[in-house]
Amino acid sequence: MELKAEHIKVSYGASEVLNRVSIHCRQNQFVGIIGPNGSGKSTLLKCIYRVLKPKEGCIWLDGERLQDISVRASAKKMAVVAQHNYYNFEFTVLEVVLMGRSPHKKIFERDNAKDYEIAHEALKRVGMERFINRSFSTLSGGEQQRVILARALAQDTSCLILDEPTNHLDITHQLQLMEIVKNLGITILAAIHDLNIAVAYCNYLYVLKNGEIVGQGSPEEILTPKFLREVYEVETEIVKDKNGKIHILFL
Ligand SMILES: Nc1ncnc2c1ncn2[C@@H]1O[C@H](COP(=O)(O)OP(=O)(O)OP(=O)(O)O)[C@@H](O)[C@H]1O
Numbered sequence: 001m002e003l004k005a006e007h008i009k010v011s012y013g014a015s016e017v018l019n020r021v022s023i024h025c026r027q028n029q030f031v032g033i034i035g036p037n038g039s040g041k042s043t044l045l046k047c048i049y050r051v052l053k054p055k056e057g058c059i060w061l062d063g064e065r066l067q068d069i070s071v072r073a074s075a076k077k078m079a080v081v082a083q084h085n086y087y088n089f090e091f092t093v094l095e096v097v098l099m100g101r102s103p104h105k106k107i108f109e110r111d112n113a114k115d116y117e118i119a120h121e122a123l124k125r126v127g128m129e130r131f132i133n134r135s136f137s138t139l140s141g142g143e144q145q146r147v148i149l150a151r152a153l154a155q156d157t158s159c160l161i162l163d164e165p166t167n168h169l170d171i172t173h174q175l176q177l178m179e180i181v182k183n184l185g186i187t188i189l190a191a192i193h194d195l196n197i198a199v200a201y202c203n204y205l206y207v208l209k210n211g212e213i214v215g216q217g218s219p220e221e222i223l224t225p226k227f228l229r230e231v232y233e234v235e236t237e238i239v240k241d242k243n244g245k246i247h248i249l250f251l
Pocket residue numbers: 012017035036037038039040041042043044
């Protein structure tokens with residue numbers, strides 16, 4: 001699926017948080033959004049997954065304007081792993097993952113054997129099948145994050161939006177999540193803090209600072225010590241490993 005955001009403007013009261021931000025995720029590209037705290041990454045993603053309505057600008061899914069598509073129809077195309085996941089009621093892990101199936105069902109249609117199979121498979125993929133009957137609220141932050149990824153996998157979409165997906169995860173599960181997501185072979189848009197994770201998995205990066213895109217390109221093209229100094233005010237050294245992949249050392 002192709003995803004485009006054009007000239008997105010968002011303000012909270014008098015303060016402008018996004019100023020005419022445009023991004024383009026081509027089909028099956030893994031696109032990262034990086035940038036300092038408060039630069040507007042989550043706000044941009046929230047506009048895309050319909051939690052926020054931009055003041056100006058337009059979002060396109062496969063050439064259709066998001067505002068012209070029903071929420072159910074967009075949920076069939078786009079799944080979300082957000083930063084914070086709260087439920088007001090007690091749900092088991094299985095119930096949370098089954099929620100991923102709801103865009104595919106009619107109102108009041110019950111989950112069927114195929115839905116259960118898909119949910120089990122998704123939980124297995126993220127290594128959470130043994131927690132299937134646990135209450136979601138009793139899980140650790142990292143376990144919850146993996147269940148939310150399972151819910152997104154069960155949604156079976158051609159686009160996945162991730163807001164700092166590795167936040168709560170230890171290094172094993174950070175890499176596991178990124179590998180799972182990459183291997184889906186679908187369009188991915190992810191806000192990522194860890195620059196080395198972004199380098200390792202993204203084909204293309206957008207850099208946000210103070211609500212504006214200040215850089216874009218492949219990680220190798222844009223992540224230079226000079227650019228990182230300008231954006232993050234840190235000193236770095238870029239090294240290449242034996243496969244030619246770059247790694248950022250913070251000095
Ligand atoms: N509901 C709100 N009301 C007022 N200001 C808000 C609101 N939500 C976000 N902001 C502000 O908008 C700016 C952008 O926030 P956003 O969460 O998009 O940044 P971010 O780049 O995702 O940050 P982080 O890396 O810290 O998660 C911040 O200055 C934040 O304080």
